[in-house]
Amino acid sequence: MSSSRIDALTQWVAEQNGLNSAAIRLSPAGGDASFRRYFRLTLPCGSTRIVMDAPPNQEDSTPFVAIGKRWYAAKLPVPHIYAADLDAGFLLLDDLGDTPLQALFTDEARIQQSHLDALSLLAKLQNHANPAALPPYDATLLNRELDLFPEWCLNNWLSLSTPASWDALRGHLVEQALNQPVVSVHRDYDAMNIMVHNQQLYMIDFQDAVAGPISYDVISLLRGRYCRFSQAQFMQFVDSFYRQACQDGRLPRHASNDEFLIQCQAMAAQRSLKVLGIFCRLTLRDAKQGYLSRLPHFLAHLEDSLTALPQHSEFAEWVSGTLRPAIALRLAESTL
Numbered sequence: 001m002s003s004s005r006i007d008a009l010t011q012w013v014a015e016q017n018g019l020n021s022a023a024i025r026l027s028p029a030g031g032d033a034s035f036r037r038y039f040r041l042t043l044p045c046g047s048t049r050i051v052m053d054a055p056p057n058q059e060d061s062t063p064f065v066a067i068g069k070r071w072y073a074a075k076l077p078v079p080h081i082y083a084a085d086l087d088a089g090f091l092l093l094d095d096l097g098d099t100p101l102q103a104l105f106t107d108e109a110r111i112q113q114s115h116l117d118a119l120s121l122l123a124k125l126q127n128h129a130n131p132a133a134l135p136p137y138d139a140t141l142l143n144r145e146l147d148l149f150p151e152w153c154l155n156n157w158l159s160l161s162t163p164a165s166w167d168a169l170r171g172h173l174v175e176q177a178l179n180q181p182v183v184s185v186h187r188d189y190d191a192m193n194i195m196v197h198n199q200q201l202y203m204i205d206f207q208d209a210v211a212g213p214i215s216y217d218v219i220s221l222l223r224g225r226y227c228r229f230s231q232a233q234f235m236q237f238v239d240s241f242y243r244q245a246c247q248d249g250r251l252p253r254h255a256s257n258d259e260f261l262i263q264c265q266a267m268a269a270q271r272s273l274k275v276l277g278i279f280c281r282l283t284l285r286d287a288k289q290g291y292l293s294r295l296p297h298f299l300a301h302l303e304d305s306l307t308a309l310p311q312h313s314e315f316a317e318w319v320s321g322t323l324r325p326a327i328a329l330r331l332a333e334s335t336l
Contacts, residue, residue, distance in 0.1 A: 050092075105226060184211065
């Protein structure tokens with residue numbers, strides 16, 4: 001961050017709080033996979049706020065502000081937006097602390113309870129956030145996301161050809177996604193984007209929210225970056241979500257548990273493939289560090305989901321026989 005930009009940010013924060021810029025105390029408060037950066041503002045009274053720096057030539061904060069205001073008005077647990085200068089890319093937000101949900105993953109019992117709590121929060125989102133104002137998670141977007149896998153993971157990183165079985169899988173995953181009830185989808189409902197503050201869970205980083213499949217955020221949580229659950233554990237979590245969703249009307253009462261589980265497995269395959277492509281793109285295009293080491297974890301998620309889609313056994317065999325060895329070799333070469 002240039003000195004001129006930090007000076008402009010400091011001056012803006014001072015103006016929002018009626019202070020002299022000399023009285024502003026900012027300290028780093030982390031970053032993410034985007035070009036956004038965060039600072040903690042300590043006010044003279046001792047209270048704190050989070051300042052987001054989102055360079056407008058790289059990050060459009062308009063969706064974050066619009067969605068955040070709607071969800072806050074709907075009494076959903078999201079940070080309050082005190083001020084925003086979209087032209088400059090400066091935002092002033094609630095400080096929700098430094099404890100993301102994964103910090104609670106200290107033993108099996110807390111991992112179990114944390115995920116159940118996050119599924120309950122997801123129910124609040126789906127029940128109270130109107131998806132009508134969000135962009136549609138339609139076939140065009142689903143296909144564009146899936147295409148990140150052959151483009152960035154296979155072609156650009158591994159120099160592998162796309163297998164012949166790809167088109168059938170791709171079409172089936174899109175079809176399964178579009179056959180689900182439409183809800184507000186956070187789109188990155190991973191533990192890192194759920195903050196624990198005053199013993200309550202809060203959602204952050206919702207700027208990419210869309211109107212889409214009811215299972216997507218379930219999968220973001222259960223097949224995320226921190227845990228790999230057994231098929232039995234996965235099915236138990238999905239069943240818990242399914243029963244609550246049928247009870248409150250997010251899923252029709254006649255919906256089949258087995259059918260919904262298959263939809264979840266297909267959604268899990270879609271997201272794993274997308275993440276494999278995104279992590280390679282972050283590395284190759286954006287020069288971000290640390291993402292390639294996470295590929296084996298999401299490759300395991302992909303293999304777990306494919307076991308529940310026997311009609312795509314040819315693609316599953318290619319994953320285990322060709323893709324997994326290629327990723328392992330490429331990662332080994334990168335450490336030499």
